[in-house]
Amino acid sequence: MSLTNQLGLFVDVVQQGSFAKAALLHDMDNSALSKQIKKLESTLGVQLLNRSTRSFALTSAGEEILTQAHILQNTLDDIQNIADSYQSEPKGIIRITSSIFFGQHYLQPVITKFMKRYPHVKVTLSLDDRKADIISDHFDVAFRMGHLAESNLIAKKIAKTHFAIVASKDFIERYGMPTTPEQLITLPAVIYSNGESSIDVMRLSMQPHGEQFKNYKMQGNLKVSDVSSMIAAVADGLGYTLIDLFNLEKPIAEFNLMPLLTDYSLSTMDTGIYAVYPHRKQTLLVSEFIKAVQNYIGTPPFWLSHIPDYQQLYKGSSNG
Numbered sequence: 001m002s003l004t005n006q007l008g009l010f011v012d013v014v015q016q017g018s019f020a021k022a023a024l025l026h027d028m029d030n031s032a033l034s035k036q037i038k039k040l041e042s043t044l045g046v047q048l049l050n051r052s053t054r055s056f057a058l059t060s061a062g063e064e065i066l067t068q069a070h071i072l073q074n075t076l077d078d079i080q081n082i083a084d085s086y087q088s089e090p091k092g093i094i095r096i097t098s099s100i101f102f103g104q105h106y107l108q109p110v111i112t113k114f115m116k117r118y119p120h121v122k123v124t125l126s127l128d129d130r131k132a133d134i135i136s137d138h139f140d141v142a143f144r145m146g147h148l149a150e151s152n153l154i155a156k157k158i159a160k161t162h163f164a165i166v167a168s169k170d171f172i173e174r175y176g177m178p179t180t181p182e183q184l185i186t187l188p189a190v191i192y193s194n195g196e197s198s199i200d201v202m203r204l205s206m207q208p209h210g211e212q213f214k215n216y217k218m219q220g221n222l223k224v225s226d227v228s229s230m231i232a233a234v235a236d237g238l239g240y241t242l243i244d245l246f247n248l249e250k251p252i253a254e255f256n257l258m259p260l261l262t263d264y265s266l267s268t269m270d271t272g273i274y275a276v277y278p279h280r281k282q283t284l285l286v287s288e289f290i291k292a293v294q295n296y297i298g299t300p301p302f303w304l305s306h307i308p309d310y311q312q313l314y315k316g317s318s319n320g
Contacts, residue, residue: 004076006040007069009033010048014058014066016136025136077279090285091120097134098143101227102273103127105249107143110296114289121285129194129225134278140286142276143293145244146197147269154280158294159246159273159301164314165202165260166252167240174237178260181206181216189220190239192230198223202242203267209315213267218242231255246273248306259307266314273297 012022013033023033041048048062058066098107103125111123126132126139134142134153148155165184178184181204192199200218205211220239224230227247234241235255252258275290282290304310 001036001039003040003043004072006036006043007065007072009036010040011066011069011073013037013049013056019056021136025138074279078281080283089120090118090283090288092283092285093122093124094141094285094289095124095126095139096141096143096289097126097128097132097137097139099129099145100127101247102143102145106246106297107293110289110292114292118288130196134276140277140283141290144274144276145246146271148272148274148276153276153278155274155276156290157272158275158290159297159299161268161271161273162245162301162304162310163242163266163268164245164252164307164310165240165242165266166234166257167260168235168237168256169258170237170256171234171240172258181214181261181264184240184261185216185218188222188239189218190230190233190241191218191220191223192225192227192241193223194225199242203269204261205265208263210265213265231257244271245303245306245310246301248303251306251308259313262313264314 009022009026012025013019016022016025019030019033019037023030026033037049044061044065046061046065047059048065049056050059096103096107096111104127107125111125115121115123126137131144132139132142143158144155145161175187178187181202185202189200200220202216202218203213204216206214222233222238224233230241231243231247233239235257240260248255275293277286300311307313
């Protein structure tokens with residue numbers, strides 16, 4: 001194994017926090033990985049790690065060499081990116097992760113067209129509503145919705161977020177049409193919750209067309225982790241919900257739904273739809289795929305048409 005590859009293994013051991021996890025990444029036995037690290041130490045003539053039966057710690061030399069190994073990896077990535085930029089068309093493998101609904105309705109159609117256009121592209125698509133670790137799971141790009149946490153990853157916003165409050169006509173006939181947020185939150189809600197986050201707070205203006213906002217807590221007996229099930233429950237009259245419009249695969253009239261409190265301003269709470277990737281310099285394959293997704297969604301996103309005259313409602317969703 002080359003010195004460069006051994007340094008890569010060393011970086012992964014430190015990033016993963018254990019030999020076992022790093023070995024799993026490379027489909028190696030722990031003993032084989034440990035042997036490569038020992039060979040690296042022998043080649044360099046210094047000890048990189050102080051090991052115990054349960055853990056390890058970087059030596060002073062290990063800390064300095066780790067820093068340089070990161071620089072080396074970034075340089076190699078830059079070299080590959082430069083080479084990729086001279087390709088006439090995208091080719092190779094792209095590993096993509098996304099939430100289930102977004103992947104099924106927005107990524108799969110793009111992948112189909114993309115692979116037909118570029119026959120030398122191979123795609124691995126992983127759909128899960130729980131967020132994958134882009135680095136340790138070796139994804140090239142992830143599509144994320146909502147508010148992004150601070151990280152060293154690079155994020156590109158590909159679409160703005162647009163919210164609506166919706167309920168079925170049967171629900172309104174049963175409970176009456178709420179005219180204020182205070183009235184609305186006394187009614188049952190259907191809440192999206194996937195274990196990592198719950199959408200159970202609405203940020204609305206305190207007055208119709210107002211500029212001052214307040215958080216309103218939704219109350220409900222039903223929580224679901226699947227968007228389609230949430231919409232079905234709302235259509236069945238079990239409650240109202242707060243929904244990001246990209247989750248509407250067709251016009252709300254076809255779900256027998258209607259928007260509520262449309263004369264209030266509704267905050268997007270600093271959320272968006274993003275393509276997230278590990279390195280600032282993308283390969284041609286990754287950049288072209290992100291561009292294809294953006295083109296498919298459109299500007300403004302085509303799903304805004306699923307609520308008639310949406311851009312005149314909720315002040316078009318604000319960032320208040």
